[in-house]
Amino acid sequence: MNATRRQSWALAQIAELSEVNPRLDKSEIDDDLEVSFVPMPAVGAENGEIDVTAKRLFSEVKKGYTEFKEGDVLFAKITPCMENGKMAVVPKVHGGLGFGSTEFHVLRPAIGIIAEYLYFYVSSKRFRADAEHNMTGAVGQRRVSTGYLSQAELPVPPTAEQRRIVEKIEELFSELDKGIENLKQARTKLVVYRQALLKHAFEGKLTSDWRAAHSGLLESSDQLLACIRAEREARNQKQLADWEKAVKKWVAATKKGPKPRKPREPKQMRPLANSVIEQLPSLPTSWAWDALGWMTGGVEYGSASKSSKTGTHVVLRMGNLQNGSLDWSALAFSSDADEVEQYILHPGDVLFNRTNSPEWVGKTAIYRGEYPALFAGYLIRINHSSKVVRSEYLNWFLNSPIAKQHGNTVKTDGVNQSNINGDKLVNYPFPYCSLIEQDEIVRILEETMSLIDRSAEEIEINLQRSEALRQSILKKAFAGELVPQDPANETATALLTRIRAERAAQTTAPKRKILRLKKV
Numbered sequence: 001m002n003a004t005r006r007q008s009w010a011l012a013q014i015a016e017l018s019e020v021n022p023r024l025d026k027s028e029i030d031d032d033l034e035v036s037f038v039p040m041p042a043v044g045a046e047n048g049e050i051d052v053t054a055k056r057l058f059s060e061v062k063k064g065y066t067e068f069k070e071g072d073v074l075f076a077k078i079t080p081c082m083e084n085g086k087m088a089v090v091p092k093v094h095g096g097l098g099f100g101s102t103e104f105h106v107l108r109p110a111i112g113i114i115a116e117y118l119y120f121y122v123s124s125k126r127f128r129a130d131a132e133h134n135m136t137g138a139v140g141q142r143r144v145s146t147g148y149l150s151q152a153e154l155p156v157p158p159t160a161e162q163r164r165i166v167e168k169i170e171e172l173f174s175e176l177d178k179g180i181e182n183l184k185q186a187r188t189k190l191v192v193y194r195q196a197l198l199k200h201a202f203e204g205k206l207t208s209d210w211r212a213a214h215s216g217l218l219e220s221s222d223q224l225l226a227c228i229r230a231e232r233e234a235r236n237q238k239q240l241a242d243w244e245k246a247v248k249k250w251v252a253a254t255k256k257g258p259k260p261r262k263p264r265e266p267k268q269m270r271p272l273a274n275s276v277i278e279q280l281p282s283l284p285t286s287w288a289w290d291a292l293g294w295m296t297g298g299v300e301y302g303s304a305s306k307s308s309k310t311g312t313h314v315v316l317r318m319g320n321l322q323n324g325s326l327d328w329s330a331l332a333f334s335s336d337a338d339e340v341e342q343y344i345l346h347p348g349d350v351l352f353n354r355t356n357s358p359e360w361v362g363k364t365a366i367y368r369g370e371y372p373a374l375f376a377g378y379l380i381r382i383n384h385s386s387k388v389v390r391s392e393y394l395n396w397f398l399n400s401p402i403a404k405q406h407g408n409t410v411k412t413d414g415v416n417q418s419n420i421n422g423d424k425l426v427n428y429p430f431p432y433c434s435l436i437e438q439d440e441i442v443r444i445l446e447e448t449m450s451l452i453d454r455s456a457e458e459i460e461i462n463l464q465r466s467e468a469l470r471q472s473i474l475k476k477a478f479a480g481e482l483v484p485q486d487p488a489n490e491t492a493t494a495l496l497t498r499i500r501a502e503r504a505a506q507t508t509a510p511k512r513k514i515l516r517l518k519k520v
Helices: 003-008 115-122 125-133 146-151 159-201 208-213 221-252 337-343 391-398 401-410 422-426 435-478 492-508
Strands: 010-013 018-020 034-038 055-057 066-068 073-076 087-089 098-100 104-109 153-156 288-291 313-316 332-334 350-353 364-366 373-375 379-381 429-432
Touching (some): 018 146, 073 115, 104 115, 115 125, 159 435, 391 401
Antiparallel strands (some): 034 055, 073 104, 350 379
């Protein structure tokens, strides 16, 4: 703040500039008076919005609620509402009165203090960060005390300059909000485009030109399905042969160690139900809808054993599956040899989250051999054949709108959680096509999704910059750098002197009878 501004501005405590939590004489108010009611959710976070349309009778709210009136500043005092910026200037209220949550502090600006100026200061992130540091109380119930809020200081310009600052802030914020709205619309469009791209990928639309150029390499759908069934049987026979060899070695070694586990017989696959087929899009002639289970000899549930904080192998859990990829933070571990033998993951394994909240059940990821790892019980390993389906193609499909829509029809909902078990998973409808076309689809998806992700990242960066700019505007406003000063304005020192004199006069003046507020 430059020297001229220092002469016209002053520092003052909030309690000097406003009444903090003023009391209301309720004895003269009619019980049948309709007043505004403002619970905590009615005050917006970060935007100063407040909904005062809800009404209650005065008799219903005169006890156990915080009272306020038009022009007051509401300040959420409890965590996390305070940190989230739930503050607002009260607009016109029903019956001239408002009542709301006891978790609001009320600031009633003195004459000469613009309510919006006070609001912008106490709602700024800088002020909230300091208030958070000075909260009192137990974890989860921490609050900004009346004492802290009353004694907090803020820079005070002349009243006319306060008004100019508020007008400039609102002007700049309005322009900023338009830009933010455009960014959010662009973000929404990217989400829609992403889903449309995935849908088109598994309807064969992304590779229509590619198929036209490679038609001589593609089999019919009947030939494709016959090969898939033959591969499933061949895979099963190989697993049995490998097991028999392992048993012979075990016997030859005088049965030392655990006996090799006999592979399970693949489940008989049911044809897709007509009710399912009716909901599916049509496919190219070289594609076919059939049950997902044809690509696997059987899905496998993960380990139910308790993991540890340290160990030789990572144990991947449902929280490690994020946005179709693995997140290698918040890890658990195991060193159990039997667990490692049974649940060790191999590069290319696709994991499916069978139990989670309704919006997250069914998420997937590919294990690529990043670290030695097992998988936990809420996950399913699909054990797909690499001769039938690429891991990436399978993973993209299970994250597509087609798969998500089917998952929503078969999931079992419980309290806060949903489940899709292995039997339902193997009966998912799956769009089978040739491996070479799968490779082309994956290539297109990865290239396009990379561009989408970069655009989404740019949008998030610009949104963060917008928020930083908002705070920069507030910082300049309260440093006296946002609007020019008018030397003709009353100084802040004179304003504070006048406020103190008016308060002193009110203290010594005889109390006047309050006009009784009645229902109109």
